[in-house]
Amino acid sequence: MRVSLFITCLNDQVFPQVGIAMVKTLRRLGVEVDFNPAQTCCGQPAFNTGYRKDARALAEHFIDVFQNERADFIVAPSGSCTAMVRNYYQELFHGATDKSRLRAIEGVRTRLREFSEFIVDELKVEDVGASFDGRVTYHDACHLLRELNISEGPRRLIRAVRGIDYVEMEAPDTCCGFGGTFSVKYAEISNAILEEKIARINRSGAQYVVANDSSCLMQIAGGLSRAGSPVKTMHLAELLAHA
Amino acid sequence: MTMTPNLTARSHAALEDPILQTALKNATGTFIEKRRVALVDTPDWETLRTRAREVKEHTINNLDYYLEQLASNVQKLGGKVYWARNDEDANRYVVELARSRNVESAVKAKSMATEEIELNHALEAAGVRPIETDLGEYIIQLAHEKPTHIIAPAIHKTRGQISDLFADKLAVERPNEVEEITAIARARLRNEFLTAGIGISGANFAIAETGTIVLVENEGNIRLTTQVPRIHVAVVGIEKVLPRFSDLAVFLQLLPRSGTGQKLTSYVSFLNGPRMDDGEHELHLILLDNGRTGILADEQMRESLYCIRCGACLNVCPVYQKIGGQAYGWIYPGPIGAIISPQLQGLQKARELPFASSLCGACRVACPVNINIPDLLLNLRAKVMEQQGGKFSERTAMHGFSLLGSRPRIFSAMGAIGRRVARMMGKNGKLRRINFPGLGSWLRYRDVAAPNESSFRAWWKEQDHNG
Numbered sequence A: 001m002r003v004s005l006f007i008t009c010l011n012d013q014v015f016p017q018v019g020i021a022m023v024k025t026l027r028r029l030g031v032e033v034d035f036n037p038a039q040t041c042c043g044q045p046a047f048n049t050g051y052r053k054d055a056r057a058l059a060e061h062f063i064d065v066f067q068n069e070r071a072d073f074i075v076a077p078s079g080s081c082t083a084m085v086r087n088y089y090q091e092l093f094h095g096a097t098d099k100s101r102l103r104a105i106e107g108v109r110t111r112l113r114e115f116s117e118f119i120v121d122e123l124k125v126e127d128v129g130a131s132f133d134g135r136v137t138y139h140d141a142c143h144l145l146r147e148l149n150i151s152e153g154p155r156r157l158i159r160a161v162r163g164i165d166y167v168e169m170e171a172p173d174t175c176c177g178f179g180g181t182f183s184v185k186y187a188e189i190s191n192a193i194l195e196e197k198i199a200r201i202n203r204s205g206a207q208y209v210v211a212n213d214s215s216c217l218m219q220i221a222g223g224l225s226r227a228g229s230p231v232k233t234m235h236l237a238e239l240l241a242h243a
Numbered sequence B: 001m002t003m004t005p006n007l008t009a010r011s012h013a014a015l016e017d018p019i020l021q022t023a024l025k026n027a028t029g030t031f032i033e034k035r036r037v038a039l040v041d042t043p044d045w046e047t048l049r050t051r052a053r054e055v056k057e058h059t060i061n062n063l064d065y066y067l068e069q070l071a072s073n074v075q076k077l078g079g080k081v082y083w084a085r086n087d088e089d090a091n092r093y094v095v096e097l098a099r100s101r102n103v104e105s106a107v108k109a110k111s112m113a114t115e116e117i118e119l120n121h122a123l124e125a126a127g128v129r130p131i132e133t134d135l136g137e138y139i140i141q142l143a144h145e146k147p148t149h150i151i152a153p154a155i156h157k158t159r160g161q162i163s164d165l166f167a168d169k170l171a172v173e174r175p176n177e178v179e180e181i182t183a184i185a186r187a188r189l190r191n192e193f194l195t196a197g198i199g200i201s202g203a204n205f206a207i208a209e210t211g212t213i214v215l216v217e218n219e220g221n222i223r224l225t226t227q228v229p230r231i232h233v234a235v236v237g238i239e240k241v242l243p244r245f246s247d248l249a250v251f252l253q254l255l256p257r258s259g260t261g262q263k264l265t266s267y268v269s270f271l272n273g274p275r276m277d278d279g280e281h282e283l284h285l286i287l288l289d290n291g292r293t294g295i296l297a298d299e300q301m302r303e304s305l306y307c308i309r310c311g312a313c314l315n316v317c318p319v320y321q322k323i324g325g326q327a328y329g330w331i332y333p334g335p336i337g338a339i340i341s342p343q344l345q346g347l348q349k350a351r352e353l354p355f356a357s358s359l360c361g362a363c364r365v366a367c368p369v370n371i372n373i374p375d376l377l378l379n380l381r382a383k384v385m386e387q388q389g390g391k392f393s394e395r396t397a398m399h400g401f402s403l404l405g406s407r408p409r410i411f412s413a414m415g416a417i418g419r420r421v422a423r424m425m426g427k428n429g430k431l432r433r434i435n436f437p438g439l440g441s442w443l444r445y446r447d448v449a450a451p452n453e454s455s456f457r458a459w460w461k462e463q464d465h466n467g
Helices: A009-013 A016-028 A044-049 A052-066 A079-092 A099-111 A115-122 A142-147 A152-159 A187-204 A214-226 A236-241 B007-015 B018-040 B045-061 B063-076 B087-100 B112-116 B119-125 B135-143 B159-170 B178-195 B221-227 B245-259 B292-297 B302-306 B312-316 B318-323 B334-345 B362-366 B373-388 B392-405 B408-425 B440-445 B456-466
Strands: A002-005 A032-035 A073-076 A112-114 A131-138 A162-166 A208-211 A232-235 B080-084 B105-108 B129-132 B198-201 B205-207 B212-217 B231-237 B267-272 B282-288
Touching: A002 A016, A009 A016, A009 A214, A009 B408, A009 B456, A016 A032, A016 A236, A016 B456, A032 B456, A044 A052, A044 A079, A044 B373, A044 B392, A052 A079, A052 A099, A052 B373, A052 B392, A073 A099, A073 A115, A079 A099, A079 A112, A079 A142, A099 A112, A112 A115, A115 A152, A115 A236, A131 A152, A142 B362, A152 A162, A152 A236, A187 A214, A187 B007, A187 B318, A187 B440, A208 A214, A208 A236, A214 A232, A214 B440, A232 A236, B007 B018, B007 B318, B018 B245, B018 B312, B018 B318, B045 B063, B045 B245, B045 B302, B063 B080, B063 B282, B080 B087, B087 B119, B087 B198, B087 B231, B087 B282, B105 B119, B105 B178, B105 B221, B112 B119, B112 B231, B119 B129, B129 B135, B135 B159, B135 B178, B159 B178, B178 B221, B198 B221, B205 B245, B212 B221, B212 B245, B221 B231, B221 B267, B292 B302, B292 B334, B302 B334, B312 B318, B312 B334, B312 B362, B318 B334, B334 B362, B334 B373, B362 B373, B392 B408
Parallel strands: A002 A032, A002 A073, A073 A112, A131 A162, A131 A208, A208 A232, B080 B282, B105 B129, B105 B198, B198 B231, B231 B282
Antiparallel strands: B205 B212, B212 B267
8 A cells, every 4th residue: 555645734844743653654554655745735724715816826736746645645734634635626727627637636636645544444444553541632624524524533543553552631622722813813712712622622631632633733722721731632643753 | 782893702702601601501502402302303314315315415506496386386385486686685574564454563574594694673664663573582682682593592691681671671570580580571572472463573484385384483473473463474584495395304303403413393383375365365475596506507506595494503602602603693503604694694794603613523424314514614624715715924924934844854844843942032941921822812722742852753763763
């Protein structure tokens, strides 16, 4: 099995440890991992803020980079970026007439998998050979959950980690309030939503909160730090890389 | 009603209001839980949703046909039909009707359409006294406020506030218990029903093949409003039409479960023409456009018209749960309000709303007719940017980022500079309460760990060389 990493711009530039952990985990599972450094961003920030032209330029570059990758799958450590390509590229290129471009989009879309989805659905693995000593809870990132319908897979992967103490928080599927530029434009509302999430995380008794999206984790970590909470955030890849 | 200038200011006021915060938490929590329980006993829920969407899609795509069928059947039953192009047009018709029949007061059933056209103002200006008869709306009317929720308009008011309001406005001894409050309202309203010249309602559904106006409620006030006065006026948005009576088998299951978590409301009224065919009783159906045909013409946005006004999307929305309905600035709040207000009022009037969402998608999952609200929000965002453009700084940032995006080397060089600056500005490995360009408001509420020195691509290159 050979995969090409879609590392996502946020993980590449700000959270490289997530990508490194993903490489480590996939290699442990016998997957051949490749990375094309020509990749940048899928265009979601521009698309979600209404800048479709700018989003299209980024998406075109994205497709150019990935269409010729010799890989069985393209794997990304983000439900949100995966959903952007899989669920919104067609809309972004709605009305486009360039047949070869549309074919290329289709080829990339159908090969793209979110990290946990790839392990559970394609590798058919739940126990990735990780072990971790600590009490962990899981946050359902919105786009992972409601755009890609992924909620059970990550939980199965977490529960299979040796030594882990898994607890569910109350309403794990409610938003953390991030929402990209929403969290800048309406920072106060975003923060009010975050405070509810932080309260539920703290009540869960967990020491770590795990999610599959670094953007949600950045928001949650920001709130935990401001609230003086001892709870730490961790990307699923980081947890699964732990041996 | 005076509104503070922008959404940020209005939502700030809402977030600082502890009574509202408690009320919102209780109300949305109760609605969510009741709906959840109701759905446990509805195993074919997803089938119903799919079916409802199909019916709506078909109806809206053939709206002209079904509206004419509806109008013709209402007329056959002895009703009058008026096609109102906009709010003014609809209000003028009702005012003239009231004047020509020497009406002094009008009782009103809860209706979003009449809120939308501000019919009460028009009636008052014409010397006709409108009386809201839904308990929540009655309270709102006494307080001169706007509803907070589509189906529960007065949830932001505590029992104590309502007691004070009644004592102040109705010249009664301050009631203490809920039962006393409702008894006072009931006594007052009974008299109003008996003396009003006109009863005004909306409609939950209007059936094309039979000309039936369908209304659901729990208080019995709608039945009285539509049946006691000699004249009944129904103000109905044109999207409310359904083709067949049998379609109600789907929609009457979806609406109460989604709205209040009930399997069935206490009253469901099916009104066929005027109450009596005696020349004395009248039914006037006002079919309201008021911007709806504009939505109909826009294929990208058309499904906004599938909404049945259940309020389920409000309850599950993390933004609504925090800021409540009044902060949205117009009568339609929550996710569906963020979709239809800008379209009915014009994009420039409501350019904030489509952006005030985290796009979490809870509304789409809750919607009984499967309206893809996040997708419609994204379309509206794109329209706003195309027609009016964003702020200069944002436009420049997005465009700059897009340019960098096709130049990976410069992209990563800029990233390295950004990380270095962030590390320099951080203290003890954290960015805390500082003003980082463009992110000041973000960092006002949250901390960020100072980023690593290296990027993933730098790590990859190194391990590739070493490996």
